[in-house]
Amino acid sequence: MRVSGETKIAGIMGWPVAHSRSPQLHGYWLEKYGIDGLVVPLAVSPDRLEAAVRGLPALGFRGSNVTIPHKETVATYMDRLSDVAQQVGAVNTIVVEDEGTLTGTNTDIFGFMAHLKASAPGWQPARPAVVLGAGGAARAVIAALLTDGVREIRLLNRTRERAEMLAAHFGDAAVTVRDWDDRAAALSDASLLVNATSLGMTGKAPLDLNLDRLAPGTVVYDLVYSPLKTALLLAAEERGAVPVDGLGMLLHQARPAFQAWFGPDPVVDDGLRDHLVRDLGLSA
Numbered sequence: 001m002r003v004s005g006e007t008k009i010a011g012i013m014g015w016p017v018a019h020s021r022s023p024q025l026h027g028y029w030l031e032k033y034g035i036d037g038l039v040v041p042l043a044v045s046p047d048r049l050e051a052a053v054r055g056l057p058a059l060g061f062r063g064s065n066v067t068i069p070h071k072e073t074v075a076t077y078m079d080r081l082s083d084v085a086q087q088v089g090a091v092n093t094i095v096v097e098d099e100g101t102l103t104g105t106n107t108d109i110f111g112f113m114a115h116l117k118a119s120a121p122g123w124q125p126a127r128p129a130v131v132l133g134a135g136g137a138a139r140a141v142i143a144a145l146l147t148d149g150v151r152e153i154r155l156l157n158r159t160r161e162r163a164e165m166l167a168a169h170f171g172d173a174a175v176t177v178r179d180w181d182d183r184a185a186a187l188s189d190a191s192l193l194v195n196a197t198s199l200g201m202t203g204k205a206p207l208d209l210n211l212d213r214l215a216p217g218t219v220v221y222d223l224v225y226s227p228l229k230t231a232l233l234l235a236a237e238e239r240g241a242v243p244v245d246g247l248g249m250l251l252h253q254a255r256p257a258f259q260a261w262f263g264p265d266p267v268v269d270d271g272l273r274d275h276l277v278r279d280l281g282l283s284a
């Protein structure tokens with residue numbers, strides 16, 4: 001890595017921030033495209049978030065990624081929010097515009113859908129989708145599915161009230177809430193199942209889900225990417241479903257930020273996947 005007087009710099013703000021793989025991810029593309037650029041981790045405490053964000057244009061930053069716990073608060077410091085950031089109610093990418101103003105956007109919706117289309121090109125939004133979870137990830141998933149015209153989204157969460165609040169946020173009749181205990185039955189006729197809970201992640205409880213009603217050919221998308229091949233994906237594959245792992249979403253969601261800060265729309269290729277698998281120490 002070489003830093004010159006011309007180096008284009010972007011950041012990743014979080015508290016803590018050391019776990020973020022944004023510098024490595026963007027670093028791969030910067031090298032691949034021969035761009036004199038850098039993405040640096042910025043450990044920003046909540047009480048200094050506003051000062052840090054407002055300092056980006058003065059420091060000549062192109063922008064910054066934003067991670068936990070700042071994604072909601074940072075939206076209030078933006079000069080403008082993209083439609084998707086408003087839809088999701090969270091900002092994960094800041095772009096410093098040429099005149100020094102700040103635009104906040106959210107690239108999770110793009111990342112979720114781009115990876116779905118790349119991994120399961122035959123998937124059609126006509127049949128119901130089942131979404132497990134009602135946190136920030138589920139919010140992005142539902143926004144993406146509604147944008148793509150999915151007519152029925154069955155939303156199930158351990159804490160039903162959170163699912164109801166999320167459905168109310170969208171106010172769309174396509175989103176229907178069911179009891180967490182009915183998750184096996186909810187799979188009937190579905191063409192897509194998305195796990196947007198943290199269940200199945202290394203160190204967390206497993207996802208207890210009977211797949212008897214899962215039809216062959218159903219797309220099963222697990223947002224959990226550690227391990228890469230979760231128990232859900234392995235069981236779904238055995239039943240003839242199309243498995244889609246969570247790592248691809250992480251990679252694709254970085255594309256719009258890279259393009260806005262550095263120019264090219266970067267390609268998610270095997271080299272990038274391998275780079276991140278190694279960097280994250282992921283196992284299959």
Ligand SMILES: NC(=O)c1ccc[n+]([C@@H]2O[C@H](COP(=O)([O-])OP(=O)(O)OC[C@H]3O[C@@H](n4cnc5c(N)ncnc54)[C@H](OP(=O)(O)O)[C@@H]3O)[C@@H](O)[C@H]2O)c1
Nearest residue numbers: 133134135136137138158159162196197198223246249250
């Ligand atoms: N691949 C990607 O790019 C990507 C992007 C974002 C997130 N993710 C992953 O998606 C997952 C969710 O992230 P998030 O930000 O939405 O987290 P979050 O806001 O903390 O939500 C966690 C969800 O998991 C549910 N949950 C947790 N423990 C449970 C249990 N024992 N039984 C049943 N449900 C349980 C929660 O249900 P309650 O509401 O009942 O607590 C909630 O719906 C994480 O694994 C995260 O790593 C991946």
